[in-house]
Amino acid sequence: MIRSNYVSEITQEMDNQKVTLAGWVHEVRKLKNVTFLLLRDITGIIQVTGKAGTCDKNIIESMDIPKESVISVEGIVKINPEAKIGFEIIPTKITNLNPISKVIPFETTGKVPAELDTRLDYRYIDLRRLQTEAIFKIESTILNSFRNFLYNKGFNEIRTSSIVAEATEGGADLFPLQYFEEKAYLAQSPQLYKQMAVIGGLDKVFMIMPVYRAEKSNDLYHLNEITQMDVEIGFSDYNDAEKLLKDTLEFIISEVVRRNDSDLKVLGIELKVPETKVIEYAEVVKKLKEKGESIEFGDDFSREHEKAIEKYFGESVLVTEFPTKVRAFYSMPNENNKELSHSYDLIYKGMEISSGAQRIHIADMLVDAIKERGMDPNNFKSYVDAFRCGAPPHAGWSIGLERLAMQITGMKNIRECAMFPRDRKRISP
Amino acid sequence: MIRSNYVSEITQEMDNQKVTLAGWVHEVRKLKNVTFLLLRDITGIIQVTGKAGTCDKNIIESMDIPKESVISVEGIVKINPEAKIGFEIIPTKITNLNPISKVIPFETTGKVPAELDTRLDYRYIDLRRLQTEAIFKIESTILNSFRNFLYNKGFNEIRTSSIVAEATEGGADLFPLQYFEEKAYLAQSPQLYKQMAVIGGLDKVFMIMPVYRAEKSNDLYHLNEITQMDVEIGFSDYNDAEKLLKDTLEFIISEVVRRNDSDLKVLGIELKVPETKVIEYAEVVKKLKEKGESIEFGDDFSREHEKAIEKYFGESVLVTEFPTKVRAFYSMPNENNKELSHSYDLIYKGMEISSGAQRIHIADMLVDAIKERGMDPNNFKSYVDAFRCGAPPHAGWSIGLERLAMQITGMKNIRECAMFPRDRKRISP
Numbered sequence: 084m085i086r087s088n089y090v091s092e093i094t095q096e097m098d099n100q101k102v103t104l105a106g107w108v109h110e111v112r113k114l115k116n117v118t119f120l121l122l123r124d125i126t127g128i129i130q131v132t133g134k135a136g137t138c139d140k141n142i143i144e145s146m147d148i149p150k151e152s153v154i155s156v157e158g159i160v161k162i163n164p165e166a167k168i169g170f171e172i173i174p175t176k177i178t179n180l181n182p183i184s185k186v187i188p189f190e191t192t193g194k195v196p197a198e199l200d201t202r203l204d205y206r207y208i209d210l211r212r213l214q215t216e217a218i219f220k221i222e223s224t225i226l227n228s229f230r231n232f233l234y235n236k237g238f239n240e241i242r243t244s245s246i247v248a249e250a251t252e253g254g255a256d257l258f259p260l261q262y263f264e265e266k267a268y269l270a271q272s273p274q275l276y277k278q279m280a281v282i283g284g285l286d287k288v289f290m291i292m293p294v295y296r297a298e299k300s301n302d303l304y305h306l307n308e309i310t311q312m313d314v315e316i317g318f319s320d321y322n323d324a325e326k327l328l329k330d331t332l333e334f335i336i337s338e339v340v341r342r343n344d345s346d347l348k349v350l351g352i353e354l355k356v357p358e359t360k361v362i363e364y365a366e367v368v369k370k371l372k373e374k375g376e377s378i379e380f381g382d383d384f385s386r387e388h389e390k391a392i393e394k395y396f397g398e399s400v401l402v403t404e405f406p407t408k409v410r411a412f413y414s415m416p417n418e419n420n421k422e423l424s425h426s427y428d429l430i431y432k433g434m435e436i437s438s439g440a441q442r443i444h445i446a447d448m449l450v451d452a453i454k455e456r457g458m459d460p461n462n463f464k465s466y467v468d469a470f471r472c473g474a475p476p477h478a479g480w481s482i483g484l485e486r487l488a489m490q491i492t493g494m495k496n497i498r499e500c501a502m503f504p505r506d507r508k509r510i511s512p
Numbered sequence: 513m514i515r516s517n518y519v520s521e522i523t524q525e526m527d528n529q530k531v532t533l534a535g536w537v538h539e540v541r542k543l544k545n546v547t548f549l550l551l552r553d554i555t556g557i558i559q560v561t562g563k564a565g566t567c568d569k570n571i572i573e574s575m576d577i578p579k580e581s582v583i584s585v586e587g588i589v590k591i592n593p594e595a596k597i598g599f600e601i602i603p604t605k606i607t608n609l610n611p612i613s614k615v616i617p618f619e620t621t622g623k624v625p626a627e628l629d630t631r632l633d634y635r636y637i638d639l640r641r642l643q644t645e646a647i648f649k650i651e652s653t654i655l656n657s658f659r660n661f662l663y664n665k666g667f668n669e670i671r672t673s674s675i676v677a678e679a680t681e682g683g684a685d686l687f688p689l690q691y692f693e694e695k696a697y698l699a700q701s702p703q704l705y706k707q708m709a710v711i712g713g714l715d716k717v718f719m720i721m722p723v724y725r726a727e728k729s730n731d732l733y734h735l736n737e738i739t740q741m742d743v744e745i746g747f748s749d750y751n752d753a754e755k756l757l758k759d760t761l762e763f764i765i766s767e768v769v770r771r772n773d774s775d776l777k778v779l780g781i782e783l784k785v786p787e788t789k790v791i792e793y794a795e796v797v798k799k800l801k802e803k804g805e806s807i808e809f810g811d812d813f814s815r816e817h818e819k820a821i822e823k824y825f826g827e828s829v830l831v832t833e834f835p836t837k838v839r840a841f842y843s844m845p846n847e848n849n850k851e852l853s854h855s856y857d858l859i860y861k862g863m864e865i866s867s868g869a870q871r872i873h874i875a876d877m878l879v880d881a882i883k884e885r886g887m888d889p890n891n892f893k894s895y896v897d898a899f900r901c902g903a904p905p906h907a908g909w910s911i912g913l914e915r916l917a918m919q920i921t922g923m924k925n926i927r928e929c930a931m932f933p934r935d936r937k938r939i940s941p
Binding site: 084085086089105106107108123124125151152153155180181183184185187206207208209210211215216219220222223226227230231234237239240241242243244245246247248249258259260261262263265267269275276279280282283284285286287292293295297299307308310318319323444445446465468469470471472473474475476484501502503504505507510511512 | 513514515518534535536552553554580581582584609610612613614616635636637638639640645648649651652655656659660663666668669670671672673674675676677678687688689690691692694696698704705708709711712713714715716721722724726728736737739747748752873874875894897898899900901902903904905913930931932933934936939940941
């Protein structure tokens with residue numbers, strides 16, 4: 084390791100101690116008798132002060148270095164009430180670790196805003212913006228807290244394949260792939276695989292996998308490759324799954340609040356752990372109609388409806404019992420009214436971030452559901468057969484990582500929340 | 513939840529308590545006056561005893577149920593020294609949750625072994641074998657302990673794309689893909705992306721992603737889709753990365769030992785936390801030659817060499833300073849001898865499970881290395897440019913999940929360690 088300490092590890096108690104820091108030159112300000120250099124690492128920014136009389140002339144000269152240079156700084160910690168964080172570094176040696184040999188394509192301090200497309204073309208520069216860094220530190224917390232929450236509840240993590248021989252949900256919008264001599268596709272969802280794991284006795288499983296949808300839409304809240312956080316629970320029904328979804332969201336957000344305080348500040352976000360309301364679809368539609376929204380029973384929610392749900396019901400709303408016909412064929416119908424299904428969407432801050440259902444686990448019922456959609460049960464034979472071999476009741480859901488991150492960080496464009504997004508037009512870097 | 517308790521939660525202290533269990537019928541044994549049913553869930557197996565006089569006749573009759581049926585059992589816990597685990601369940605109600613309507617394709621208790629191909633065709637049955645279940649419970653521990661070890665060291669988890677516009681390492685063996693109007697490929701490695709994250713200031717990152725290699729080999733230790741556990745550390749050199757690799761392996765194995773005791777027993781494996789030896793490539797080759805192995809300086813290791821390394825050096829061996837020409841172009845050459853590079857492989861139980869290197873972070877040095885391989889630096893322009901914008905020294909490695917799981921679980925075929933493996937011939941389920 085080049086450094087002895089991260090910036091955030093330096094405290095007033097270390098007054099007069101020698102340290103070695105390493106990071107990027109965030110800013111340099113040359114005054115007549117003093118040069119200030121702001122050094123930035125993943126944990127924060129600290130002031131390095133080169134002052135005639137206190138520092139060697141050569142060292143002060145070595146502080147005259149282009150912004151975004153990668154350097155190490157040996158120096159002494161000094162309490163200085165005038166410095167932003169109460170102390171500064173008096174440098175004894177500054178080393179340019181890898182001199183810059185290309186014009187940095189845009190400003191990272193935010194003084195001159197850059198277009199999103201430019202930032203995405205140069206993500207290795209964009210990640211140095213405090214806002215971008217904050218987004219991905221928060222995403223890391225989301226991933227970590229999702230997994231640990233479930234792991235501590237006895238779930239096993241599984242991995243399934245992203246290469247499939249057929250469309251998993253009978254849909255279009257697949258990316259075709261040449262797999263040696265065979266035609267194959269990128270998986271739209273690990274749905275059938277996680278059901279196989281549950282039927283195989285793994286009981287409660289989760290996974291985080293990329294999924295692919297070849298939709299031609301090019302809007303602010305869809306990507307063609309997304310990261311899906313998937314859950315499936317055996318010997319369970321929609322009540323268990325709905326409660327787990329609520330609890331998981333609330334845990335993730337409480338962890339972001341706890342661990343990413345400074346990142347939320349950088350983004351200007353005041354984040355609170357939501358109390359999720361659970362409301363049936365029919366009731367939601369009734370209220371939206373009363374409020375003058377254009378919606379009829381049987382409609383799927385549009386973006387406008389989702390925003391109205393936040394307005395009229397609150398920050399986190401679990402809408403349950405959707406009409407069967409707008410849901411995937413394997414959703415379990417309500418036993419008292421087969422027009423409704425034990426399915427649910429979680430609308431967080433006015434956007435759907437999760438979707439799920441209790442699944443049909445009775446083979447003959449599944450065949451009927453397939454036929455009712457006008458599909459051929461023969462195309463689903465191996466899937467249906469699994470339900471004839473001792474399949475327990477089960478339910479599940481998935482959360483879209485980038486959408487959840489978008490809603491937590493207050494971003495308006497989902498591309499901000501994928502490090503290397505894939506959309507209708509973007510395939511690199 | 514259908515169950516009140518898992519099997520492993522039942523203890524002698526619960527004598528005479530009422531419980532509801534749920535799982536699969538592992539075995540049924542009918543004697544003259546008593547019927548034994550073994551109920552299996554994810555946590556274990558328990559005996560359900562239907563005895564004339566103690567149980568209702570209807571209940572005993574309902575125990576005459578095909579193996580692998582999925583059932584719930586309400587009953588009373590009873591201490592019985594004759595039962596295998598010291599207690600049994602006296603049933604008061606048995607419910608067949610989803611009657612079997614297809615012949616189970618093979619035996620799950622292991623009495624009649626099934627071919628691997630058949631087991632993979634019906635993974636949802638195969639997962640009910642205790643051995644298969646044990647493998648994937650161990651894999652879950654590997655994934656969880658890898659992440660937590662690094663997370664607790666301040667690493668951020670990142671996600672990058674599996675769809676790339678070009679070959680990332682200049683290699684062949686890519687699966688081509690149609691991305692709307694564009695030709696694209698499945699990523700062979702997230703190498704360049706994790707370097708971008710480090711150059712972007714994320715400092716220390718890890719990721720777990722599928723990677724794809726269209727190699728036509730069809731042997732026991734390669735898959736065409738593997739799960740790669742990747743690490744990249746900024747402001748670091750090969751010493752830091754080598755130590756972290758050793759420590760990570762040792763932590764993962766100590767966690768498997770701690771958490772998967774019963775799974776290791778099922779597999780008949782006595783697992784010990786290894787002490788990793790660190791030995792330079794040249795010394796390994798010298799010793800192997802002395803021992804009569806067919807190898808010359810400059811050779812990459814064959815499977816036979818890897819086995820010999822275990823024999824002559826031990827269970828866990830980190831081989832360092834490989835010849836530059838057998839490594840990826842971006843490996844940092846040794847500053848005293850450019851024929852050698854700061855690169856390393858970890859050979860665990862006679863198989864390479866991890867590979868890595870300090871990376872070249874100086875743009876001009878990278879251009880030279882590309883030219884020396886006979887490649888065109890123009891094809892790497894955007895990659896090389898990143899190193900001109902303030903790139904810190906960095907190093908990293910990746911571990912192949914399925915290979916590590918194979919070596920821990922003692923499996924001879926890597927397909928055992930991928931839930932839905934993709935190989936030269938297999939693309940479903």
